[in-house]
Amino acid sequence: MEQYVVEMRGITKRFPGIIANDQVTLQLKKGEIHALLGENGAGKSTLMSVLFGFYQPEEGEIYVRGEKVEIKSPNVAHELGIGMVHQHFQLIDTFTVVENIILGDEPGGALVDYAKARQEVIDLSQQYGLNVNPDAKIEDISVGMQQRVEILKVLYRKADIIILDEPTAVLTPQEIDELIGIMKNFAAEGKSVILITHKLKEIMAVADRVSVLRQGKYIGTVDVASSSEEQLAEMMVGRKVSFAVEKGPANPGEDVLVIKDLWVKDQRGIDALEGLNLHLRRGEILGIAGVDGNGQQELVEAITGLRKVESGQILLSGEDIVSHPIRSRMEGGIAYIPEDRQRRGLVMDFRLDENLALKTYNKEPLSHGFLLDHEAIKEKAKEIIGLFDVRSSEGTETIVRNMSGGNQQKAIIGREVDLDPLVMIASQPTRGLDVGAIEYIHKRLIELRDDQKAVLLVSFELDEIMSVSDRINVIYHGRITGDVKPEETTTQELGLMMSGSKEGPLV
């Protein structure tokens, strides 16, 4: 029998009402990059939390290097050489890289031996090609570099089984390439990597083998070399998935949204948009490409009225709406799928029908004067639920918190499309969603476009921007630095524009 460095056999983890892992098996070889693939809610995180000692399984056994172990806490996991890079970084902004890395495991006695720690960090960084400045403060370095600090934390603790949780979500294409290189270095050094992801491209690019989970069940493990994206997607979703976004040519009409010399400050009072210009036409999807934090959120919030504009103009069908309140912009035809659906888009403790009425509760037929018409609200909700295939356990009465992310997003999209808007602002509409839901949402956006609506798509996923948009604007440091057509550019070129190394043509 082959020796596995980690073997999880028949793991079952129940939560009240659901079985998060049902007899799941995972076998990790030494020196391999093993992808763990599954949709949201498939049980990937639960399985890794079991391996990392956050949860105790009800059934099943875990073997590490051939020995049966009980991982009662993350400390036990550390001792076994298991390290995890979380999706949300756990760094202290005002500490330096070295200080963050040694936190909780400081060398020396009562006095911390910084020199030794620093040298060790430099050595590790060089060994694996991590290229990290040990003395920089976290707040001053890029997200990609912060992630490498997280990786160094794991290495510093001598882990040789490394779990990476959705590591590419926040990276530019170039940074993703670097990360892939780093992972390959690990494998070459004999370390084993578990890569949690739902992105098939990355798996094809980096992983040796992949295990697929679906609805808590173990579907199977395949060699990546003898597999294809289509096959993996089918295993993950349980049916055939079409990747190519099917769309006819765009047929853009006149400008509906024109932004001129827009200046907006962020929360800290620092300029986030510095004289941004763009125009959006009827019947087109304009993709905004850029690395997180270059003013995307401020742009979207300025258009929808959630954020104050310092100067400049936002013209909706020729009328400047800069000083209009949120509601009158809504009524003027701006619909908005917010980037953070749980914080902005939904009242999580409201019922589904109440959420679907969030923008129309005060209008006929959902209310008459100041009285709500609960029957009409329910009817309207049923209509949207039917049209947009929103699934939930208790129909209109389901508390939205108990719905899956994909269905929450479908509910928002249904509500916003139902407003029959002129302009749809879709800010990261597919973030954190599975393949099936992404496919669905793309289809809906294209339908809107074909219906001669204008769609502004903000996304950090370049693939999405490339495949869905009719025109792409690159945003960098609060300005549009390129206006290109997807068929006339490449991911690499966009990546360069996104990092400010290249300016594109401006229309």
Add this chain to the structure above:
Amino acid sequence: MYKKRSHLTLSFIAILLSFLVASIVMILSGISPKGFFVSLIRTMTGMNLQAIGKEGFFNARYFGEFIQITLPIILTGLSVGFAFRTGLFNIGAEGQVIIGSFGAVAVGILFKLPLVLHVPLAIMAAMLLGALWGWIPGILKAKFGVHEVVITIMMNYMALYLGNFLIKALPGSDNQKTVTLHASSLLHSDFLRKLTGNSRLHWGFIAVILAIIVYHFILEKTTFGYELRAVGHNRDAAEYAGIKVPSRIAYSMAIAGAFAGLAGAMLSLGTFDYGRVLSTFENYGFDGIAVALLGGNSALGIFFSGLLFGGLKSSQTLMQASGIPLEIAMIVSALIILFVAMSYGIDKVLDALGSRREKKHESH
């Protein structure tokens, strides 16, 4: 998805646990829990379980007094609950009661009107002043982001001292109280008095029933209530939906203040017939927090939990008479709060017990 136990179930568990723990405390300190429960039941129903079939089994006076004491507690419960549904913590019901109470007293003394006008006017004055006292922290929160808890606590003290000052300033007041209010402004009822063996039960109960209905109506049936609840659950989403969040916060606090102000009217127009100089807080506002918490901020829940806390409060006299220290009733009240606050943990413990039992079944 996993379904939580309902608030109702957990509230009942909290009440049972608190009675259980209080009984243990009583046994340990050599007091018979039986006396406690007999007093509580006698207060809330008028029935003396130790005299079944005997003379004096039923005394309506206890019941009348119990309702009379409960009325302002239900109202402060509504006050705290209403603000809470908008995500605001109204610690200021105490002060709103005091100021509202003054409003009713002032109208009752300074005006001379026919009853049909005088009573509504006095009640309205109480509600308006209470609303004003709630609106101030509301508007400060809405405009400047000052935390309502800080302001309302401060305004409780302002209400106490300002209230006393104003009460003493009314014509004819001495250092303890005002003159008697004009009879046309009072909620007193000879009919209800006679019906309940000369208790202080008054017409105010009608206002309380109306208040409960209005509370439910605003929150559940109107677009305004929908906005308040949206703000309460998720301010960001409410803003996203175009709801004017600051204005809703100010309104919500004002309405909360109006409920508490009405409680003040119950006291000065119903329980008493004069305005009182207070040496310290009477804790109606703080009782309201407990009532709202146990009642889960719903109209009906607040009604029933108000009855329970009112019962505990009004049974203290009877308990003392039968040799039970009045602290016991307070211990029970405190324990209820404790166990409601612990309901998340209790839920978890019950889950664990449940799954252990399942496992046992499996292994057999």
